[in-house]
């Protein structure tokens with residue numbers, strides 16, 4: 001496997017002790033006159049064992065545990081409520097010290113619920129304003145810190161019984177992860193660190209609405225090893241700009257050029273997320289133009305029938321229409337999956353994590 005180029009000295013400094021890397025802990029404990037291995041033990045407690053209360057770090061001397069308390073080691077987020085859906089998808093509402101809240105969702109794999117995908121948030125609200133998305137309704141309230149982002153996975157893992165594990169992490173909760181690049185980059189390094197959670201980089205997906213500069217940066221910093229997903233949702237600039245304002249800044253030509261530059265390995269593909277909205281982006285012409293647009297880019301396409309949100313009057317096409325759209329794409333050579341909505345009875349499906357705000361206008365077709 002190719003080496004990741006990003007190291008601690010190229011990341012922004014951690015915002016919280018929980019977001020320190022092993023070498024940063026080693027440096028910190030050496031300032032306290034402690035040997036290097038103590039720093040590694042602390043990282044192991046936090047990121048491998050999921051223990052964030054210094055009093056429970058039983059192999060550390062009492063004096064060091066007291067230091068860690070003073071240093072502020074502890075949970076940066078806490079679970080406010082937890083709701084499990086009939087398909088065992090569990091939505092956790094988590095609170096932060098300033099009273100802000102975000103959601104993270106544990107989604108069991110169909111046919112094997114011991115394997116879990118966790119959908120995490122990266123911002124409180126979102127500045128991107130996509131009209132079909134509940135997260136964009138209230139706008140951006142604030143960025144989440146590196147520690148708050150990673151702690152969602154540490155908390156999620158703690159919520160599962162020992163026979164179940166978080167195997168995949170997707171940045172598809174609240175927020176545009178690439179609009180909070182520095183915190184997300186550090187979180188990616190922590191989540192995939194071999195001495196910590198040790199998630200495979202191929203199993204961590206960053207989903208973006210199309211921030212081109214940051215897509216390039218992600219490709220450079222992680223050498224293309226982190227999975228990339230693009231919220232495409234329309235294949236003509238005018239239509240896409242109507243439902244995704246980011247497209248007014250970075251149009252489809254610019255976006256697809258960035259995807260062509262993304263340094264994928266041979267077997268990797270970029271995921272294209274396409275929410276099917278009745279009468280907006282679900283015509284046979286849309287399907288044909290998608291094939292043209294994505295020509296030469298290794299992709300797989302996820303079709304997501306629009307989930308109803310209270311803040312919008314947009315609707316999904318009926319099932320036969322969805323299948324016809326899929327057929328138009330597959331017979332032109334694209335790999336296409338229809339994403340089954342999971343957890344929709346707890347409003348945990350994509351574009352539904354968030355506040356319920358005022359009604360948004362409908363886009364023109």
Ligand code: SF4
Pocket residue numbers: 126127128129130133134135136137173174175176208209231351
């Ligand atoms: S779809 Fe993503 S980028 Fe768009 S408003 Fe929602 S969270 Fe933000």
